[in-house]
Amino acid sequence: MADTYRIAIVGSGPAGLSAAAHAAKLGISHILLEKTDHLSDTIYKYQKGKHVMATPNQLVLRSDIDFDAGKREKVLGTWDDQTAANKVNVRLKSEVKAITGAKGDFTITLTDKTEIKAENIILAIGTQGNPNLLRCPGADGGHLELQYQLDDPGEYVDEHITVIGAGDAGIENALGLAQDVAQGNIVSIINRTADFSRAKGANVKLLMQARDEGRMNVITDATPNRIEAGHLVLDTRDGEARIRCDRIIARMGSAAPRKFIEECGIQFTSPDREAFPTLSPQFESTNAGIYVIGALAGYPLIKHCMNQGYDVVEFINGNTALKPADEPILEGKFVNLPIKKSVDEWLEFIRTQVKILNDLSPLQMREFMLDSDVRYYGKNDIIFEKNAPGSSLFCIAQGSVDIPLPDGRSTGIVIPEGSIFGEVGLVSGRRRGSTIRSIADTVVVEIPRNAILKLMASVPGVKRAVTRISTERQLLQMWQAGLQPADLAEVLETAEIKAVRAGEAIFKEGEEGNDVYVIRSGSVVVEKSIGGKPVFLSYVPAGNYVGELELFDNGIRKQTVRAAVKSEVIKLGGDAFRRLLEAKPTFFAKAKTAMGEREDLASFIEAKKDSFATVVDMYSSVANFLVDNGVGEATDVLLIDENLCVGCDNCEKACADSHEGISRLDREAGRTFAHLHVPTSCRHCEHPHCMADCPPTAIHRGQDGEVYIDDTCIGCGNCQRNCPYGVIRMEKEPPKKPSLWKWFLFGQGPGPGEPSHEWAYANATPGVEKAKRAVKCDMCSGIEGGPSCVRACPTGAAIRVAPEEFLTVARLQRDDA
Incomplete structure (x- = not known):
């Protein structure tokens, strides 16, 4: 009969190796099972020469195996040597097929039919053997090389290589491939969002440096659409983009080998593919005697894994009083x-009290809290003010908050214990939309934006909860009409968030359907077929809804609605929405008015299709031109009527004189259709490209929607590179000009507008070298009278408009009247 080990450790990654080394140190009978012919297969599969990080820096390492940041080869060499020195009982080429039995009497069956007995089992198998696969047309068609791992970047020469996934693994692969320019590789990395929430800050910094040096193409807000021979087609904010591609390296994360783990009698926290096993604070699973540590437990950083390996052996050995290595850091959060x-107690209290955190395991709670802060507020304390900068999310663990009026009275909007606030800044990046005040003794957890985005990406339950709450509040704010959260319960059960690429139809004229679509981000255009041609009816920005016209008739779509830019919409079940309308007469009356206006507009265009055909066609063409030139994602845009413009350049001169001598406007640049010109000036996009990568967070949105750059700008140029419209300049502040009166009366200074480079150079302060900084239109924020460019135009040719006011054929009705 085979010997029974007190501990069997499955998997020799950092967690399993550390556990085995500590068992050996304590003299506990153990066996370390590894399915390959070498230790630590996950690290072994890292790309050649990869720098392995030892983060978080503030965390103490508990392990009988050393670990310092360094090259992959050095780390593996150290571990091989110390494993041997510690006399760890390793059995290589031992893949586990099944685990049966109960605590104190487990049987581990290997693929070679060997059976191993153990009293306790530690699963440290990680998730890397079960990668998330690329699923798009052509992924299985052999059009190009597709792989899920990179061993040696030096093997590839003169290839167009695309890395999909911008977590740490994807970034490190891309950097390795782009490191040696002499290899001739053209490397691109694709990230589905504008944020790099899954990656370490140091890796993101290196990625941006490679991009700035021209060694890498960084493509954000993009997802694979299909693979063609030699090309990858992407869905981007601006529609489809087709890039040359010989090889794809997909690093899109991985998931637990769920079937095997569940067959071991271990339950998961939820049915989601990305869910983790349910564990006690001592790492014990729902099958007593089987412990789970490492990436499989939801704690993927190497230092965390090694600490868990040490701790779990201590727990099995009876040291239940041992506190995790991060205990002093977390104690400081609550002190x-x-x-x-x-x-x-605090972690469990917060997890159970805050709804969005209910699905987190104790281990995930510890990691999450390392990035977050806990604060106490007494009654009537202000947590943040309206228009304050900030994009963090707040969770109410105890107490409640409200939204006060300027005079201190409450609006009656109370956010209760267990809920969240601050989600508007999280979703939109805008400044705080309301002042928030505690109305009782309140404990809140503030989660930085990157931390909550990471949590939403790794724990599906968190994403669902945040999405539901933000959806509910968006609907309440948009519809008002006395609705309460309880009124929306049925409608929210039908809610589905859908991403729509630029130009994609949400629904088409003539189709069946009565679902309603709320525009969560981006914008849409509404069209109707007139005489066989699509006629532009209106532009609808985020915060509105479409599709309600079919609720009370035969359910045949009367119009086509398509995304003007990459957008997100909330699909609401039409039947549930209709019942909500019928139950709330005030809301019904409000919605009926909006429906009537849209139907009247369509009828008007249909009636005028013969006598007004040319005019209708012109309006439609102009509107489509503006959408194609970025107006579809604008909140405020400068337009110039060239029938009125006399070319005086007063607009540019006024802009410069209002902004330290530097104009934010290039009147002549930009595109023109008919008589309408879109100059090079900021559109103040709903989701600004320039904000996507600003290291000092110097770009903000003001209370009137203006996007501006503050004095913390470091001149890195990321915003200029990210802006697709060329509206940001990197400039040194010129010398102060004499007043216009001195110029007019005495000829002093360069005169109105932006001074010439020659004058600026000649009048610069000797010995003072001014740093460049980013400059862009700020809509003359803080200047009385509004935008200087508009006020200075002598003919009224320059106008600043919100697209939803300008982009509508309803203007024809006003003109016709």
Whole structure:
């Protein structure tokens, strides 16, 4: 009969290796099972020469195996040597097929039919053997090389290589491929969002540096659409983009080998593919005696994994009083709270109280809290002011908050215990939309934007909860009409978030359907076929809804609605929405008015299709031209009527004189259709491209929607590179000009407008070298009278408009009247 080990460790990655080394150190009978012929297969599969990071820096390492940041080869060499020195009982080429039995009497069956007995089992198998696959047309067609791992970047020469996925693994692969320019590779990396929430800050910094040096193409807000021979087609904010591609390296994360783990009798926190096993604070699974550590437990950083390996052996050995290595850090988070609890008590209290955190395991709670802060507020304390900068999310663990009026009275909007606030800044990047005040003794958890985005990406339950709450609040704010959260329950059950690429139809004229679509981000255009041609009816920005016209008739779509730019819409079940309308007469009356206006507009265009055909066609063509030139994602845009413009350049001169001598406007640049010109000036996009990568977070949105750059700008140029419309300049502040009166009376200074480079150079302060900084239109924020360019135009040719006011054929009705 085979010997029974006290501990069997499955998997020799950082977690399993550390556990085995500590078992050996304590003299506990153990066996370390590894399915390959070498230790630590995950690290072994890292690309050649990869720099392995030892983060978080503030965390103490507990392990009998050393670990310092360094090259992959050095780390593996150290571990091989110390594993041997510690006399760890390793069995290589031992793949586990099944685990049966119960605590104290487990049987591990290997693929070679060997059976191993153990009292306790530690699963440290990670998730890398189960990668998320690329699923798009052509992925299985052999059009190009597709792989899910990179061993040696030096193997590839003169190829167009695309890395899909911008977590740490994807970024490191891309950097490795682009490191040696002499190899001749053209490397691109694709990230589905504008944020790099899954990656370490150091990796993101290196990625941006490679991009700035021209060694890498960084494509954000993009997803694979299909693979063709030698090309990858992407869905981007601006529609389809086709890039040359010989090889795809897909690094899109991985998931637990769920079937095997569930066959071991271990339950998961939810049915989601990305869910993790349900574990106790001592790493014990729902099958007593089987412990789960490492990436499989939801804690993927190497230092965390090694600490878990040490700790779990201590727990099995009876040291239940041992506190995790991060305990002192977390104690510091709670030390100033008036309520005294242990770290474990606080973590469990917050997890159970805050709805969005209910699905987190104790381990995930610890990692999440390392990035977050806990604060206490007394009654009537202000947590943040309206228009304050900030994009973090707040969770109410205890107490409640409200939204006060300027005079201190409450609006009656109370956010209760267990809920969240601050989600508007999280979703839109805008400044705080309301002042938030505590109305009782309140404990809140503030989660930085990157931390909550990472949590939403890795824990599906968190994403669902945040999405539901933000959707509910968006609907309440948009519809008002006395609706309460309870009124929306049925409608929210039907809610589905859908991403729509630029130009894609949400629904088409003539189709069946009565679902309603709320525009969550981006914008859409509404068209109707007139005489066999699509006629532009209106532009609808985020915060509105479409599709309600079919609720009370035969359910045949009367219009086509398509995305003007990459957008997100909330699909609401038409039947549930109709019942909501019928139950709320005030809301019904409000919606009926909006429906009537849209139907009247369509009828008007249909009636005028013969007598007004040329005019209708012109309006439609102009509107489509403007949408194609970025107006579809604008919140405020400068337009010039060239029938009125006399070319005086007063607009540019006024802009410069209002902004330290530097104009934010190039009147002559830009495109023209008919008599309408779109000059090079900021559109103040709903989701600004320039904000996507600003290291000092110097770009903000003001209370009137203006996007502006503050004095913390470091001149890195990322915003200029990210703006697709060329509206940002990198400039040194010129010398101060004499006043216009001195120029007019005495000829002093360069005169109105932006001074010439020659004058600026000649009048610069000797010995003072001014740094460049980014400059762009700020809509003359803080200047009385509004935008200087519009006020200075002598003919009224320059106008600044919100697209939803300008882009509508309803103007024809006004003109006709």
